[in-house]
Amino acid sequence: MYYPSSASALICGGSFNPDPALPLTTSNMVKAPPGHFSILYFAAASTFTAKPSEHLPAAIKARHLFAVLESKYPGISEKVLSSCAVSVNVKYIDIEGDDAADLDLLIEEGDEVAIIPPVSSG
Amino acid sequence: MTATSVIELLRQQIESCEAQLRDLRQQLAEAEHDQQQEQTHDRLRHATDPHGDPLGHDMNFGIHDDFRSEVFAALSHVEADKPSAPRWPLDKSEYKRYGRQLIMPEIGLQGQLRLKNASVLIVGVGGLGCPAAAYLVGAGVGILGLIDGDTVEESNLHRQILHSTGRVGMTKVDSARIALNSLNPNVKLVAHTSHLTPESAIRILQLYDIILDCTDTPASRYLISDTCVLLGKPLVSASALRTEGQLMVLNNPPLRAGDSRGGPCYRCVFPKPPPPESVVTCGDGGILGPVVGVMGILQALEAIKLLTRNAQPPLTSEPMLAQPSDPPSLLIFSAYANPMFRSIRLRTRKPKCAACSAQASVTAKALESGSLDYVQFCGTVNPVDALSPSERISVDNYAKLRLAINPFTGMEPSKESHILVDVREKVQYDLCSLEGSINIPFSMVSHTSSHPYNEGNGRQQGAEEQTWVSSLRAYPDKPIVVICRRGNDSQITVRKMKELGLDNGGQRWIGDIKGGLKAWGQTVDRDFPDY
Numbered sequence: 067m068y069y070p071s072s073a074s075a076l077i078c079g080g081s082f083n084p085d086p087a088l089p090l091t092t093s094n095m096v097k098a099p100p101g102h103f104s105i106l107y108f109a110a111a112s113t114f115t116a117k118p119s120e121h122l123p124a125a126i127k128a129r130h131l132f133a134v135l136e137s138k139y140p141g142i143s144e145k146v147l148s149s150c151a152v153s154v155n156v157k158y159i160d161i162e163g164d165d166a167a168d169l170d171l172l173i174e175e176g177d178e179v180a181i182i183p184p185v186s187s188g
Numbered sequence: 189m190t191a192t193s194v195i196e197l198l199r200q201q202i203e204s205c206e207a208q209l210r211d212l213r214q215q216l217a218e219a220e221h222d223q224q225q226e227q228t229h230d231r232l233r234h235a236t237d238p239h240g241d242p243l244g245h246d247m248n249f250g251i252h253d254d255f256r257s258e259v260f261a262a263l264s265h266v267e268a269d270k271p272s273a274p275r276w277p278l279d280k281s282e283y284k285r286y287g288r289q290l291i292m293p294e295i296g297l298q299g300q301l302r303l304k305n306a307s308v309l310i311v312g313v314g315g316l317g318c319p320a321a322a323y324l325v326g327a328g329v330g331i332l333g334l335i336d337g338d339t340v341e342e343s344n345l346h347r348q349i350l351h352s353t354g355r356v357g358m359t360k361v362d363s364a365r366i367a368l369n370s371l372n373p374n375v376k377l378v379a380h381t382s383h384l385t386p387e388s389a390i391r392i393l394q395l396y397d398i399i400l401d402c403t404d405t406p407a408s409r410y411l412i413s414d415t416c417v418l419l420g421k422p423l424v425s426a427s428a429l430r431t432e433g434q435l436m437v438l439n440n441p442p443l444r445a446g447d448s449r450g451g452p453c454y455r456c457v458f459p460k461p462p463p464p465e466s467v468v469t470c471g472d473g474g475i476l477g478p479v480v481g482v483m484g485i486l487q488a489l490e491a492i493k494l495l496t497r498n499a500q501p502p503l504t505s506e507p508m509l510a511q512p513s514d515p516p517s518l519l520i521f522s523a524y525a526n527p528m529f530r531s532i533r534l535r536t537r538k539p540k541c542a543a544c545s546a547q548a549s550v551t552a553k554a555l556e557s558g559s560l561d562y563v564q565f566c567g568t569v570n571p572v573d574a575l576s577p578s579e580r581i582s583v584d585n586y587a588k589l590r591l592a593i594n595p596f597t598g599m600e601p602s603k604e605s606h607i608l609v610d611v612r613e614k615v616q617y618d619l620c621s622l623e624g625s626i627n628i629p630f631s632m633v634s635h636t637s638s639h640p641y642n643e644g645n646g647r648q649q650g651a652e653e654q655t656w657v658s659s660l661r662a663y664p665d666k667p668i669v670v671i672c673r674r675g676n677d678s679q680i681t682v683r684k685m686k687e688l689g690l691d692n693g694g695q696r697w698i699g700d701i702k703g704g705l706k707a708w709g710q711t712v713d714r715d716f717p718d719y
Binding site (some may be wrong): 081110116153167180186 | 311314315402403404405406427428429432434457458459461462464465466467469473475485517518520522525530533534535572627631635
């Protein structure tokens with residue numbers, strides 16, 4: 067009904083999306099280069115990091131995983147990781163709390179880590 | 189409301205009612221047809237039952253028509269007094285209907301009888317619940333319960349396959365009953381037409397053998413899982429958003445809390461709920477129909493596997509050993525990834541789980557008394573209230589600003605009077621936008637640090653992220669008006685812009701449009717698409 071043409075012709079007129087063609091999926095993950103492990107980001111984790119996966123330097127202890135990610139993506143611990151499940155080589159690991167069973171597990175070169183936030187909608 | 193829109197509205201209502209009537213007539217016709225068939229079938233059975241009709245062979249040609257009906261009446265009377273055991277374990281029509289699964293060793297006669305004697309509850313009759321219910325009803329479960337408090341909306345129809353255009357506005361449970369009854373009238377459908385609550389959960393769930401969590405909030409997921417642990421019921425839980433889904437069979441085997449041989453529960457896998465502001469609904473994040481469909485169908489599959497497990501004795505002469513249940517796993521489906529499925533092996537029950545360990549704090553008494561507040565546990569999001577009234581403009585005033593005199597400056601409208609920034613993501617901006625607006629996606633705004641000169645915080649600023657800031661800086665005099673879909677992200681953006689100093693210490697007005705494009709479509713431009 068009301069379509070004023072007054073406020074047109076402002077600046078640029080374009081969009082600032084950094085890379086609209088980049089889908090946030092884990093498609094065709096390449097093998098980790100020497101000295102690295104692969105990390106897959108699902109659901110909210112891939113939204114936060116704006117990537118489906120990447121390679122990080124190995125080896126690290128599981129207890130340090132979240133700190134590494136926090137330094138790379140400030141705010142991710144509180145907003146995403148605090149409620150996530152984590153797996154190493156498709157096995158769930160327990161790193162929640164000071165006495166968790168897998169805190170000393172070593173994430174080694176070539177391993178595949180997955181960050182799995184709970185998806186609740188349906 | 190204008191006369192035209194009233195007429196349009198009435199037309200739509202009539203159309204919807206007529207569609208519902210058509211649906212009901214079809215239901216009625218089908219039901220009458222079924223009844224008629226059943227009666228004919230019964231008559232035929234009485235008339236031709238070889239055990240009940242010893243005279244049949246001899247008398248075929250010998251009895252006069254007048255007597256024949258009397259003889260048959262007398263015979264069927266005798267039969268009615270002494271009903272014989274059915275000859276076959278399933279009805280003839282059931283052999284036909286379930287034939288394709290009956291001939292599979294995984295199901296067989298015993299499996300089908302188990303399904304027939306089973307009761308399954310579907311919590312949530314939406315994108316997951318619809319396909320799950322369709323396949324379970326198709327497979328012939330005895331009783332299917334349906335819980336949902338919602339009504340069918342137009343935006344549900346692309347994925348919630350039991351509902352239909354004509355049933356928009358009907359309760360989801362009633363709509364699903366119509367569809368499921370016409371699919372397989374042998375299944376008894378039980379309707380629960382309000383949302384599950386902690387007070388009602390035990391009472392309802394205890395009526396069923398297996399529970400399917402097809403809901404869409406963290407609070408309902410914890411509630412259903414806790415109740416399943418308390419009642420010793422296996423739980424098939426699934427979820428989906430955008431292009432991804434998750435599936436778990438929980439509390440399987442459903443042993444009592446503290447028994448470490450029991451299967452893990454939802455709390456064992458996800459002990460902490462996600463922060464409420466990070467929870468994305470299908471309405472905000474989007475969902476692809478087949479993605480949620482796949483997950484719902486997998487739930488039906490897992491339920492059928494659970495119900496028919498060990499239905500067939502092994503062929504070997506070894507003593508029969510119950511097959512152990514599958515090790516617990518979390519199946520992740522990513523529609524656009526390769527591979528599409530990843531199965532994560534889960535641990536056993538968590539030693540300190542609040543629901544299923546020996547130290548469990550979740551009890552039936554706490555649940556039923558309402559002292560377990562799941563909504564509080566998962567947190568709630570308050571509506572964003574980041575701006576003062578002077579930083580906000582109503583859609584009506586903004587319409588005036590675009591058409592007439594600026595209420596703030598008293599200036600005549602001009603093409604370049606202000607900058608309108610739309611912060612929806614690009615894909616939404618491309619659907620529809622206000623003329624003259626520019627798009628700066630909120631994801632980019634929120635990833636821009638408010639302290640660009642502080643190098644010490646580790647976050648690298650991409651060159652492109654800076655572009656939007658410098659572009660706005662290049663026009664220091666023009667007021668900036670920010671708009672989004674509903675009026676939340678726009679407020680946060682205004683805050684961020686001021687933190688970045690784009691308001692030149694208060695020299696330039698920056699504010700947002702209250703209620704966003706939704707309000708714009710409702711009150712200013714009714715043709716503006718609502719999606």
